[in-house]
Amino acid sequence: MSEVNTKPQIKSDKPKKSPAREWFDSILFAVVAATLIRWLFMEAFTIPTPSMERSLMVGDFLFVSKLHYGTRTPRTPLQVPLTHQKIWGTEIPSFSDAIQLPSFRLPGFTHVKNGDIVVFNFPTEEQYPPDLRTNYIKRCIGIPGDVVEVRHRQVYVNGKETQNPPRMQLSYFLETTNPDLNDTFFRQFDIVNDYRKGSETYNWQPIEQYNDSTKANALVGYKLVTNAETIEKFRQFDWCKKIVPYDEERPAKPSPYSQIYGGALMNWTIDNFGPLTVPKKGVTIKLDSVNIALYGTVIQKYEDNGKVEVTPTQITVDGKPVTSYTFKQDYYFMMGDNRHNSYDSRYWGFVPEDHIVGKAVFIWMSIDPNPESFWNKIRWNRLFRIIE
Structure with a gap:
């Protein structure tokens, strides 16, 4: 006796996806997932320059955590996913700055600390929106409110000698x-x-x-x-x-051609620099000639103050002279571990808090760009190394 299937048959009117549609859906899902991971949790970077040697080497591939300091909300939302400034392999901009939103930071589980290796958007690169400026990586030397000084190549923070990075050059x-x-x-x-x-x-x-x-x-x-x-x-x-x-001593008098931060008013060098106070949110300063030289750029470019004009003796905001100023956000002082081959805060000043991208956490791959032989191309001793 044969069995009879008495269960009702359910016929689906939903058409079967074509192979092309399945591929499209899979790629779309992967792009959305990768974009969210890259924005919220972790982003991959590579080291192109020697400014952090030998803590980080040219050819190191590393992961940067967005969770440590909190993820930033997009300031430039009109952007091709998984790009930064340009579409891959072209000179075509990957974004439109027609819409610029306020920047907020989601809660993180820590704050930038002295000694952290931090990725940030390069502040002085004004041709791009702040969140799309070139990514730099340096070590945080001074947090908001710190007094930073370099004496004969040794860094001091708040008058105390700091511990040098173990691989500093x-x-x-x-x-x-x-x-x-x-x-x-x-x-x-x-x-x-x-x-x-x-x-x-x-x-x-x-x-x-x-x-x-x-x-x-x-x-x-x-x-x-x-x-x-x-x-x-x-x-x-x-x-x-x-x-x-080599120790670059302070000159006898300031040079009007100095490229060191502080300009012609300060006789600082990369080896003998400061003391310089790092701006802190809520702190008010008097705008005399010294503070204008040190903080005028901050007030003009990073604080969203409208039309700001800076002269050596006066700052005006929307045409009104101001004699004091209260900072609207925190700032940081960054230096490379390769102290004599690093373009850092000693040259261009402070990193605004809204330019902070994340904390470098570990190296997952390292490729020597100039190996002795093919067999030495991969630096095996640097794989999966925690960044200190």
Whole structure:
């Protein structure tokens, strides 16, 4: 006896998706999911310059957490998903600034602290909206209200000497009797020159001096960019006569051509800088000539004050002179760990709070752009390293 299916048959009027439609839906879902993850939780970055060596190396691939400091709401909503400034592989802008929204920050589980390695939008890049400016990565040296100072290359915060990053790099002069030091030798100590087009970096280079007796240039030593641990190793070689640090002293008087923050009013250098107070939300300052030189750009460009005009002796807001000012948001002072090869707050000033992107948390891949051989292309010892 055969069985009979007595269950009612349900016929669906919904048409079956075509393969093309299924592919489209899958891609759309992936793009939406990736966009939300990138905006809310985590974003991948790569290190293109040596300003954070050797804490971060050129060719490091890292993840940056948006959750630590809180995710920013989009200021420029009209943008192609998963792009930044331009559409991939073209010079076509990936956004329209026809709509600009106020920026808010969702709650995070911490705040930017001294010593954090932070990704932020470069403040002075005015051709882009604030949330689409080029991403920079530096170490936070001063938080709102801190007094930052550099004395003979050593950083002080609020009058106290700070602990230097363990892999921080500085410039040194090595006087030697050995004329045969070369790339192979220096590479043993991770002192490598980067000859990429348009961004040459000389972490070692010979220094020559004219010799009157031979009527020719003669090698006297090498200029090195490295860390203190490596310098101590060099001191053990018998051909090492001496190693001295480069220290850019304060000039006798301010130079009107100085590119250091503070301009012609301050006689600061990258190695002898400050003291400088980092602006803090709610703090009021008197607008004298010194404070105008130090904070006039902040008031004019980052505080949404309307029409602001700044002269060496006066600031006007919408045509009205102001003699004091209360900051509307917090600011931060950033420096690269490669202290003599970093374009940072010593040159261009403070990072506004609404420019903070996130905290660098770990390296997941590292590729040497100038390996000795194909087998050394991947830096295996840097994979899945927590960033300090």
